[in-house]
Amino acid sequence: MDTAIATEAIVRASGITRDYPSGGGVVHALRGIDLLIKPSEFVALRGRSGSGKTTLLNILIGLDSPTSGSVHILGKDLLKMNETERARLRRESIGMMFQNAHLFPSLTALENVEIPLRLSKMASAQRNKQASEALERVGLGKRAKHRGMELSGGEQQRVALARALVHKPRFMVADEPTGNLDSLTGRDITQLLRTLSHEENIGLLIATHDPVVFNSADRLIHIQDGLLSEEMNLPIQ
Numbered sequence: 721m722d723t724a725i726a727t728e729a730i731v732r733a734s735g736i737t738r739d740y741p742s743g744g745g746v747v748h749a750l751r752g753i754d755l756l757i758k759p760s761e762f763v764a765l766r767g768r769s770g771s772g773k774t775t776l777l778n779i780l781i782g783l784d785s786p787t788s789g790s791v792h793i794l795g796k797d798l799l800k801m802n803e804t805e806r807a808r809l810r811r812e813s814i815g816m817m818f819q820n821a822h823l824f825p826s827l828t829a830l831e832n833v834e835i836p837l838r839l840s841k842m843a844s845a846q847r848n849k850q851a852s853e854a855l856e857r858v859g860l861g862k863r864a865k866h867r868g869m870e871l872s873g874g875e876q877q878r879v880a881l882a883r884a885l886v887h888k889p890r891f892m893v894a895d896e897p898t899g900n901l902d903s904l905t906g907r908d909i910t911q912l913l914r915t916l917s918h919e920e921n922i923g924l925l926i927a928t929h930d931p932v933v934f935n936s937a938d939r940l941i942h943i944q945d946g947l948l949s950e951e952m953n954l955p956i957q
């Protein structure tokens with residue numbers, strides 16, 4: 721791989737603030753965030769409810785805009801892009817996962833994973849090949865023909881992971897991806913996320929309350945009242 725591409729920062733954010741108008745006043749949801757995420761780096765973001773995790777994730781993937789500050793993803797200035805350009809960047813280079821898998825229950829696992837490729841208007845044979853490979857990577861090759869509603873919670877979250885990876889993103893965000901899973905299944909998904917991030921050179925940012933995720937991350941950052949601090953990545957009991 722080209723060394724310049726391999727070492728280029730995936731995320732470079734500086735001085736991000738986000739104010740929301742609220743009840744005649746202002747909520748300062750983010751108050752000056754600096755963040756750098758490198759390729760293959762698995763970063764866990766920890767913070768109490770209301771500390772600003774979701775706001776930060778949304779800004780880093782261009783679903784929301786900061787009040788001030790700058791965000792570069794893969795060297796591109798997000799704030800200089802229009803909505804169409806940001807949507808294209810998400811479609812081509814960013815993967816997303818949430819607490820709920822959000823599968824279409826009557827579509828098969830394979831059809832669910834193909835959805836982002838349909839949006840990119842990829843030809844059907846190539847779509848099918850890439851979606852099958854993504855399902856194999858998350859260990860669900862044998863479930864490709866099962867409908868969303870026939871899968872367990874953990875399997876559904878694996879399908880969601882395959883869907884997030886199918887277009888080979890360079891940056892991935894996950895908001896509480898283990899929040900609805902039992903601890904063993906949560907551990908499996910976390911391990912899978914870690915392996916995929918390292919093997920496929922993906923910068924991964926996970927907002928979570930789950931100690932299993934903190935303990936698996938390469939780096940743990942803490943957000944409190946809209947400000948970040950780094951934590952020592954020691955095992956948390």
Ligand SMILES: Nc1ncnc2c1ncn2[C@@H]1O[C@H](COP(=O)(O)OP(=O)(O)OP(=O)(O)O)[C@@H](O)[C@H]1O
Binds near residue numbers: 767771
């Ligand atoms: N659209 C909005 N309008 C007004 N205030 C908002 C809006 N979105 C978020 N906030 C406020 O910004 C702050 C940060 O919210 P955010 O959702 O980012 O926190 P969080 O850490 O993700 O919380 P949780 O863990 O509960 O999801 C909170 O005080 C919240 O009430």
